[in-house]
Amino acid sequence: MPSQVEKIQNIINAHINAWCRKSAEGVANTYTKDACFIINHGEPMNGHQDIADMVNGFCDEFPDVVLRLDHSFIAGLHAVYVWTFLGTQVGTGKYVEFQGWEEWELDENLKVTSSLGWYDAEDYERQLQA
Secondary structure, three states, rough: OOOOOHHHHHHHHHHHHHHOOOOOOHHOOOOEEEEEEEOOOOOOEEEEHHHHHHHHHHHHHHOOOEEEEEEEEEEEOOOEEEEEEEEEEOOOOOOEEHHHHEEEOOOOOOOOOOEEEEEHHHHHHHHHHO
């Protein structure tokens, strides 16, 4: 039987794979129904629909999106995973490659209850303008 750390690592891998498949439902299903997800101190996304809408927005804007898992750290019901986002913006044809991370709090069913996401927004914007 896999350890809890292995189970959480499998959830992170499935989450990354859902992004690469452009499966907004697959990404949203990583979270509890009432999960809160905040990126760079922005407006909270609450629940599956908000999270799926965010994923769909990125996938529409970057139809060739690839999310690569760089590192993960797991302690109890807490996880951090570091990622690299790669893709070409559909409107401008600009290629971007930037890193970020998510900090997850999971419940006893290993669903994400809250997530704080971070990336360098200035670098992202610079790449889109270059």
